[in-house]
Amino acid sequence: MSATERQILRLVNAAAPGNYKQVAVQPKSSDLKFSGLLPASTHNQVASLGSVSGADLIVADKVLVADGHVTKDGLQGGPLDAFLLSALTALNTGGVLVVREDLSANASPLMTLPALTDYVDVFRRDIAGKYVGFDFYCAEQLDSSIHLNSNYLDFVWILRKKEFTPPPADAATVTFRDFLDKTQYTNTGIGSYEWMFGKDFISPGGYDENIRVLEQFGGFKYGAKMLDIGSGIGGGVRQAAAVYGLQVTGVDLSANMLSEAIVRVHDEKDSRVNYSICDAVTYDFGENVYDYVFSRDCIQHITDQDALFKNIFKCLKPGGVVLVTMYGKGKGAWTEAFKKYNDKRFYHLQTLDEVKERAIKHGYADVHVENMTERFREILTQERAHLEKEKEDFFKYFTQDEFDSLFNGWSDKLKYIEADNHNWNLFRASKPA
Ligand code: SAM
Incomplete structure (x- = not known):
């Protein structure tokens, strides 16, 4: 065959x-x-x-x-x-x-x-x-x-x-993939996010912050296999391959996002990188396949966190390491604005304690969780200032509405942090050897 x-x-x-x-x-x-x-x-x-x-x-x-x-x-x-x-x-x-x-x-x-x-x-x-x-x-x-x-x-x-x-006659979207591609991750949405975060990234701090996060794996073996869940337009995948010499599979449920990543790798011809448009919860990644599983700011989109944690555990090799950053929730009572923000995106935000408990329940070892919200605040403040300062450049590609949406969105997130509603969390653990 x-x-x-x-x-x-x-x-x-x-x-x-x-x-x-x-x-x-x-x-x-x-x-x-x-x-x-x-x-x-x-x-x-x-x-x-x-x-x-x-x-x-x-x-x-x-x-x-x-x-x-x-x-x-x-x-x-x-x-x-x-x-x-x-x-x-x-x-x-x-x-x-x-x-x-x-x-x-x-x-x-x-x-x-x-x-x-x-x-x-x-x-x-x-x-x-x-x-x-x-x-x-x-x-x-x-x-x-x-x-x-x-x-x-x-x-x-x-x-x-x-x-x-x-579906009900007034349903705007049919599946969750359809929802992602028609709401948060339209082509214009992706373009303006990339302008904000920096080339190839749709996550806070862009390229430099992603290096800082990857460093928290504590080192890599050249040629080892990494899975990147919710890899977006491929910045993290290509960075892990180019900077750390890993073989990386990127998966994402948004066809708009992953098509960008695929077209970029087709131009670059980097055979250390491959992609699949799929749902990380239902896709069968196989058993004991990956040395590392990585995910930047994706899992807040996922309803069935238990199924996700099980799927990651299964595909990690014994001794393999998982490292995830995610939007999370703090301990403050939710403001009306934060409830609306969360409902609009169908986010499933967890506290650090919930993440830790879930990891232990599913058999992970060396579980480490970290609240990175102060760093999130710094990045949001810098990115918003950059948008203001470089607005002439922004308007070459995008409209006033898109400017307002980003500027207000970043300002709102700073308020959610102030109320201890919005957190930015990190989780690292290993599969027992
Ligand atoms: N990790 C990328 C980065 O750092 O640039 C993209 C982060 S973006 C904020 C979150 C990504 O998670 C989106 O591309 C979204 O489509 C993806 N996503 C959401 N739910 C998913 C699922 N169930 N399976 C795979 N990817 C998913």
Whole structure:
């Protein structure tokens, strides 16, 4: 079996462990036949998928670009709808659709990658009395293309057919990924945040602060493996590879964020770095894989903290170290403004004590927690002053509204710190050897 087939099968089995008896591959010429391991029927036309029923797995290998569903002008809604509808009709509930597309010849992968991810993630239809769609597992780079062809834009989407409850008519977003990409992490939002934090970073203090945080691992072994959870536009991933010589996997649920990171690494051709758009809570990172797990200011977005702590523990090697910074909460009674700030973002803020208890409950050793809120206050004050001083530069790229949103946002955070509502916390621990 080829490396590409092995990577795809690993992802399919992680998304939906099962027995794949009925497998349909399109087009007939595809190399992805899994060397006879899976019984497969082959199809040249999307329409002929209509003759398939009860499929456990459908593999669409480079058909969306070839058949004109994805063109240089973007996504073609009609044909794409027809393709997804026939795939949903052909699949069993729980069955998996694999879409593989090489976007290296696409005129605008930075737009196409998030647009296609969004399209398949929110696609829902009534079929035979059931409201069905795809549960998005990941959109991931194919390792073989990175290492053989320095192509960082060859992707596989792994999508599981699922029955959903129809959303309320006024729902603005469909999934949490959709929510992240349409609210806090729009392209403009990401651009203005990056202006504020500094190149490649969407976290307080940018490049220099991230070095200070990474130093708290207490040293690295060259060539060791790191997982960066919520890696954003990739600053931390590329820094860990370039400054400390690590092999780094970055994962992020926001397709807008990770597409930026991927396009940047495609230009740089750094094969120490790879990425997957996925939810760090549900993605199976494997067991005993990483020497280090790192996360900068992501986990406040995550509801199921127990599942996250378990997932990190599982993928760490024995003796491996996890280091996480996060937005947290202090001990002061919440002001109305802080409640609104938190509700708008669906944050799940924890106190230092809660983080410590959770880590101990899940079996971590050497648990260290640290309140870094004073440092947060310093950084916020510096960044706000920089915005004021350099506003002429800011207005070359962004509007007055975006200026106000950042300036007021930073001022508000300083008030939340004053009321001991908003904290900035660090957690470091190891998996017992
Ligand atoms: N770590 C990056 C940095 O330092 O520049 C980005 C930090 S940004 C404040 C938080 C990131 O967490 C966002 O990119 C967001 O999409 C990501 N995120 C939120 N929930 C996630 C989840 N369940 N799985 C993976 N990433 C997630």
